[in-house]
Every structure is written in C-alpha cells, then in structure tokens.
Amino acid sequence: MHDVVIAGAGPVGLFLACELRLAGVSVLVLERAEDPGSPLKRLPFGMRGLSAPTLAALYHRGLLDEVAAPRGVEDGPAAAHWRQQPRRPAGHFAGIQFFHDDIDTAKWRYRLPSPAGTSVMVEMQHLETVLAARAEALGVEIRRGLGVQGLDQADDGVTVRAGGQAFHARWLVGCDGGRSTVRKAAGFDFAGTDPEFTGYSVEVAMADPDALRPGRHYTPTGMYTYARPGTIGMVEFDGGAFHRVQPITLDHVQAVLRRVSGVEVVVTALTQATTWTDRAFQATAYRKGRVLLAGDAAHVHSPLGGQGLNLGLGDAMNLGWKLAATIKGDAPVGLLDTYFDERHPVGAQVLDWSRAQVALMRPSPSSRALEAVIRDLIDTRDGATYFAERVWGVSLRYDLGDDHPLVGRGAPDFELVDGTRLGDLLRDGKGLLLDFDADRPLQPLAGRWGDRLAYVAGDAKDRLGLSAVLARPDGVVAWAGETAPDLESAAEAVSRWWGERGEA
Known part of the structure; x- marks a missing residue:
C-alpha cells in the first residue's frame, strides 16, 4: 500500500508527487497516456507563462534553473509578432496589452530582487520532463497506460481501479484534468458557467x-x-x-x-x-473523505491569460506539505482543511478573471465600448501595475488571520550577509524561522520542531524593517516580527502550523 496515489502525471500531479516524496511519503502516480509526449505540449501550442508564485516555488525547490533554461521559447512563432513592437509587453487582459515601462514595482514593498523573477515562458513538454525526472529521482513510482476507472473509499484508505488492476492507498489525489474520473467517481459537485464560444x-x-x-x-x-x-x-x-x-x-x-x-x-x-x-466550473469542495482534488480536476476555465497551469501548481505546493504532515501524524488539528480554505478562493478569483475577459471579447457594441474603457485604464501607471499584480500573481495573499501586510504572502528572498538566500534555505521542504536579531534569539521556539522547522540566525542585507520571519514549507509567510519581536505571537504562529510538541 502506498501513502498516496495520484491520478495524472501532468505538471500538477508530478509536482505534488515531488512535494510528498520530499517529506518522506510513498507515492504512486497513475497516468492514462502511455506516451507523455504530444505535439500540443510542444511549440507553438505548448507555450505557457509561469507566474511569480510558480517561479518562487520552483526556485525554492531547486528546479528553476532547469525549467527556465531553454530560452528559445520566447522566440517561437507564437511570440514573433510581439518582437515588432517598440515597447516590451508584460502581459495582456483579453488581448489588451500592458507594458513593462508602465509598471510601478516600487509599490510592491515586500518584494526583493530574486532569481525567480515575475514571469517566464516555458514549453509544457520540457516542464513535464523536468518534473518527471525529479519525481523519479526522489523515488516516486510512475505507471503509465493506467487511467483511473473507479474507486472505493473506506475509513482508512482508498482502493483505486486502473487498467484492470487494484491499487490501495491511504489517500487519493485527482490531478487528472478537467474531465477528471476521480472527481466524478468520488461524487464531487462541480458548479459554474457554461461556455459562450x-x-x-x-x-x-x-x-x-x-x-x-x-x-x-x-x-x-x-x-x-x-x-x-x-x-x-x-x-x-x-x-x-x-x-x-x-x-x-x-x-x-x-x-x-x-x-x-x-x-x-x-x-x-x-x-x-x-x-x-470558456467553460468555467469549480468543485464546491476539494476533499471528500480520503480523496482530494488539485489542478484542472478541481477547476476549469478558458486558457485566456494563461493562469490555469499556475493555479494548479499552486494547489500542489499548498497541498503537498499539509497532506504529508497529516499522513505522518504531525499535522495540527484542521491543517488539511486549510488547503480548501486557502486555494478555493484563489481558484474562484481566476475563474472570474477569465469570465471578465470573455465579457470584453463578445462581438457586441457594449463589449467594444467596455474594451475602450479598459484600454484607457490599462494604459495608466496604476492600471498597468494592477493588471501586472493580477496576471503575474504578485497580489496573491492568503488570509491567515494576521494583520501584518507580509503574512499570507510569499516570503521575500532575503539575502543574508554571508550571501545565503531564503530561497536556498527552503530546498528540503521544511519550514523556516529566519532570525535577524541575535540579541533575542528565537531558536528555542524552533528547537521543539527541529525535524520540520529549520532555524537560521543572521542579519540580512535588507531586512525590510523586520527582526524575524516564519515561513511555511510552501514559502508563505506565517508570521513576521518587527524590530522588537513578540515571542508569544511567534510561538502561537509556530504552534498553529506545526502543532504543539512538549511544553509551550
């Protein structure tokens, strides 16, 4: 029996498998297609844009250089006409472009320079190849030519039927696309709007x-x-x-x-x-018993704006460490429920973003009039900055119940005085307590969770006015201390995400 069976060996399933194995969980991936290659995964149709949260996730796991290495994607035929323009396009909304020189990055107070950047174009087949190689290197078992046909749940596990065989696991995650067999077989409700085009x-x-x-x-x-x-x-x-x-x-x-x-x-x-x-549907729950959904199995929408892949990889990054902690018995009460709490609103927002673009594309006088208004807005500095925040994912923030503006956002890539970066410190999939203030060491807080939470002390070249930062395994800031850190609030934050262990 495996700890987890994942249905689907696309980027979402493979990235989730990597996250689970990084935490020591046994994983079997079942994929319907015998051959992972497809013309639609190669140029020109296989071109995808990766957003800031996705690039940060790849960077934190040491995958960024390999994924972003082939730069020829940006010179493909689908991008050829953009090179004729005098200004560098930064993205679009329903085909209405915004440009790099209009974006006011100074408004993003908590972003620091990072190798991850904000957007990169990649080829889908290359991304899958990199993720499959990493998954196999970590010990993930990938079985191709075995699409899920059905499943049976019990209190302690799931039996998955695929290719005339039965596979047993403690948990099943459906990453098997918009027509997900797992979603249908498990009886998830899928609600949304029908297509217009x-x-x-x-x-x-x-x-x-x-x-x-x-x-x-x-x-x-x-x-x-x-x-x-x-x-x-x-x-x-x-x-x-x-x-x-x-x-x-x-x-x-x-x-x-x-x-x-x-x-x-x-x-x-x-x-x-x-x-x-432009069909836009979303599962009303991401978990039923021991079955979970991620990626297109949990939400479908038009490819307008290219946010579907990023949305799915964000699901995987959010779910991986939480499911692994649950399996290992380390999770505090309700940790796995926060997967839905945090990711469902993000999915709903992307679906609405897609619907809004469709509204501008309709062949009607009212849509053309609305398009003119959006063009005027997007051509302003504030407008371009807003659209960049949304398209690049810079504005992503989870509601973690803390008023500090950094909590719930991706951790800035702090560079310590010795040259070490925060991104380097998250490679092993542990949480991180980064302490900039040696006068009030927080090490005792991290000591009780040493196998799941790393403690690093050292000043940063730019600490953004902070004395300490607590980052979850997915790189999201769970707590941030100002110049005089509140040790009690730090302890509460650690306990919330890692559970109580020993005396407070």
Missing part, C-alpha cells in the same frame, strides 16, 4: 500568408490572433457547440477562419488543431 488553436498553411494581419484582432463575429506563417488562435461565439463533438477538418477550420476574420482565406494544409472553450 469555441476556441481554436491551429497550425495551417495558406495560399496567401499575407492575407491576414499579424497580431490580435476583434471582429464583428469573434476574435483571432495570427503569427506568420500559419499559427492561428480564434474564437467563435457559438456556445461551445463544436468543442470535442467531431473531428476538426481543413474545410471546417477554413470556414470558421473566414467567418471570424472576414477574409476569404484559402487554407491549403492543416498541420495541428485543437479546440477549447
């Missing part, structure tokens, strides 16, 4: 590649994005009628492209094609 991502050859203007364009019937010679994304507001209902043919792609663009293009070859919609 069918989206297409296609690679084609055309008789005249110059017939379409490069870039993103709103039209009376939808929207399309074109990068020469033949990478096209387009949206037709048909209520999602064509998504996964029949094969995507050259004639169909040509007909939709003509309707959406208003140009009588001639498509001579169809190399790749896939569809998607």
